[in-house]
Amino acid sequence: MNHLPFEEWLLNETAVTPDQQRELDLHLRSCAHCSALFETGRMLHNTKLTAPVSGFTARFQTRLTAHKIAERRRKLLGAFLFTLGGLVLLMWLVGPYLASFFASPATWISVIVGWLVFLGTTLFALFDAGLVILSVIPNFLPPFAWMILLSMVAGVGLLWTVSIWRFVRAPQGV
């Protein structure tokens, strides 16, 4: 059965003339599809808002208060763990040299200089070692292994980016 133009009228809720209305009525008597469209359209237009159980606002206030408390606790715990972690790391790094700081200035200055020299030479050594490894490894690893390795690095990078994005993005619709 040809539903045109009746289906379009019903879907677009076109204002029809009295003659068109008569044609539509005739078509609706013989067409189950358009008749169902008309009926569901009528039902949709008869819709009403459903209200929540009374006390919704009070329940929201309770939830908001609980959320604020949980958020405050979470922030406090985060700050505490961050501070504790920082202190532990600091102590671990500084601990061995702490005794020197209480000695004469000449002693701790020499310790700092010695530490900086150690840091510098270590970095240089690591850099040299890295260069040697980079120049040697390509001969040992076949191209497909490089592709797998690079893909894994890219995958980890993507995972990291997506995690950060999911963590910081605003909820949908906001």
Added chain:
Amino acid sequence: MNDENAWVLQAQQGDDDAFTQLVETYQKPVYNLCYRMLGEPEVAEDAAQETFLRAYQNLHRYDSSRPFGTWILSIAAHYCIDRLRKKKFSVFSIDAEDEDGMPFEVADPASPDPEVESVTKEDRDQLHILLKDLEPTDRAAVIMRYWYDYSEVEIAQSLKLTVSAVKSRLHRSRRALAGMWQKEMSRPHPERRSRESLAF
């Protein structure tokens, strides 16, 4: 500046009482959207509460050139769509709708006739059942169009779709609802009343 804008402004400055006024004003439309989307009163209540919580947390992002109602309904719709996609559930419990402690349909002063009111309620229940088979975004578009009288442009803004996509989704949904309605009507229902016949 109207009351609503003033409440939003005050709420953005940290006034919880002003936000409470907004909750009071929008609880019914937000709850109704969640209920029509998710189908269960308890789940809808939770979703509506979560919607207001998200709005509260993101008030600084609210663009005051947009109506607050559109903004909050957009949050609710997206939240419900996400929830439906994650959980893949849609169990509807129409029977429990009017029991104690359950949500209720607000009385319509324009239809005092109990018979007419009862027939309209049957229609609404039927429609509620049919809606569950629509895809979540289509369902949100239909609800916004017919429950809230949103224009296609407003629906497009709320659901982050193009206007032509909204139009096509609405048409597809209307056809799907009509198809489901036809199937429903062709099933034998001994208790069905005579007015439910497809004859016009």
